[in-house]
Amino acid sequence: METFDIIFYLFALITVGSACIVVFSKNIVYAAFSLLFTFFGVAGLYVLLQADFLAVTQVLVYVGGILTLLLFGVMLTNKVISVDMKTGTLHAVPAMILAAVVFGSLAGLFYATWSGVTAPASSIISTARPIGEMLMTGYALPFEVASVILLVAMIGAAFMARRPKKL
Amino acid sequence: MNSSVLSTFGAWLPHVQLAHFLIISAALFALGVYAIATRRNAIMVLMGLELVLNAANINFIAFTRYGGANLDGQVAAIFVIILAAAEAAVALAIVLNIYHRFQTVNVDEISSMKE
Numbered sequence: 037m038e039t040f041d042i043i044f045y046l047f048a049l050i051t052v053g054s055a056c057i058v059v060f061s062k063n064i065v066y067a068a069f070s071l072l073f074t075f076f077g078v079a080g081l082y083v084l085l086q087a088d089f090l091a092v093t094q095v096l097v098y099v100g101g102i103l104t105l106l107l108f109g110v111m112l113t114n115k116v117i118s119v120d121m122k123t124g125t126l127h128a129v130p131a132m133i134l135a136a137v138v139f140g141s142l143a144g145l146f147y148a149t150w151s152g153v154t155a156p157a158s159s160i161i162s163t164a165r166p167i168g169e170m171l172m173t174g175y176a177l178p179f180e181v182a183s184v185i186l187l188v189a190m191i192g193a194a195f196m197a198r199r200p201k202k203l
Numbered sequence: 204m205n206s207s208v209l210s211t212f213g214a215w216l217p218h219v220q221l222a223h224f225l226i227i228s229a230a231l232f233a234l235g236v237y238a239i240a241t242r243r244n245a246i247m248v249l250m251g252l253e254l255v256l257n258a259a260n261i262n263f264i265a266f267t268r269y270g271g272a273n274l275d276g277q278v279a280a281i282f283v284i285i286l287a288a289a290e291a292a293v294a295l296a297i298v299l300n301i302y303h304r305f306q307t308v309n310v311d312e313i314s315s316m317k318e
Contacts, residue, residue: 044219052230058250059238071250074231078257081224085268087277090260090284097284102253102291109246109295113302126311131240139233146225153221153269163274170278182285189289196296 044084051077064114068107075099089164224265231258243309245298249291256287 054073061067075098082091171179231254238251260280267276302308 038218041216041219044223045216048223048227051227052234055231055234055254058254059234064244064247067247067250071253074254074257078231078261081227081261082264084219085224085264087264087267087280090264090277090280093281093284094260097288098253098257101288105291105295106246106249106253109249109298112299113246113308125241126243128241131237134240135233135237138236139229142229142232143226146229147222150225151220151222154218155221155269158268163277166274167277167281170274171281175278178282182282185289186285189293193292193296196293197299 040084044081047077047080047084050074051081064110068103068110071106072099072103075103086158087163089162089167221265221269224261228258228261228265231255231261243311245301245308245310246295248310249294249298253287253291256283259283 051074054070054077057070058067058074061070075094078098079091079094082088082094235251235254235258238254239248242248242251260283263276263280263283267274267280270276298308301313305313307313
């Protein structure tokens with residue numbers, strides 16, 4: 037039992053516990069704020085996996101961008117006067133069975149296939165520089181396509197979200 | 204914590220291996236699927252989608268760390284994050300339009316394409 041293991045179990049508890057709150061909470065604002073802790077827990081797991089650049093990107097993009105967008109969505113699509121921030125669930129029992137089957141089969145498959153694989157000695161100090169070099173050489177075309185996708189998404193979202201003109 | 208407490212915990216918490224990260228990601232995936240299937244609010248469905256994408260990213264990065272000598276998995280994870288950002292922006296714009304039109308974002312009440 038080393039420090040690494042303790043930190044891993046701590047982050048795993050934070051991640052899965054707050055994800056459970058996201059999924060099972062009736063209050064959508066509680067769910068959105070629990071998603072914050074889920075993203076931070078996942079970023080901690082990235083750090084444990086020696087993906088420092090990905091961890092920082094996770095915090096910047098998910099916490100700084102996507103979660104803020106989701107909170108804006110929550111606030112803009114609920115009637116504040118009615119104080120009805122609660123959301124219901126549909127056919128919970130079949131979905132529970134489905135999720136249990138998915139988790140059981142995936143976890144069993146993973147455990148049966150990959151148990152006992154331990155980490156090789158790492159030689160990478162920082163991943164930002166090699167990732168940047170890969171994006172500029174071997175992954176140059178996907179990089180450009182991703183930039184075009186971001187541009188298209190930005191224009192499309194701004195076009196769709198503006199107020200419609202009075203006809 | 205002294206060493207006896209650590210060894211007591213170590214008896215039933217095994218050393219962290221690749222499978223631990225994969226099982227965490229499987230749990231996140233199942234929770235995301237549950238949220239997508241059950242929640243009525245469209246924004247909660249989007250939150251479940253983010254959970255699923257995070258589960259996929261954990262798998263990418265875990266296999267990068269434990270599997271090979273290169274960083275291809277981390278680059279794939281970066282592209283997943285990029286697409287998640289684009290998806291969230293477009294989906295929330297659509298949800299706002301739906302709210303203006305139907306005055307609700309419950310996915311089970313939105314059943315007509317035009318009024």
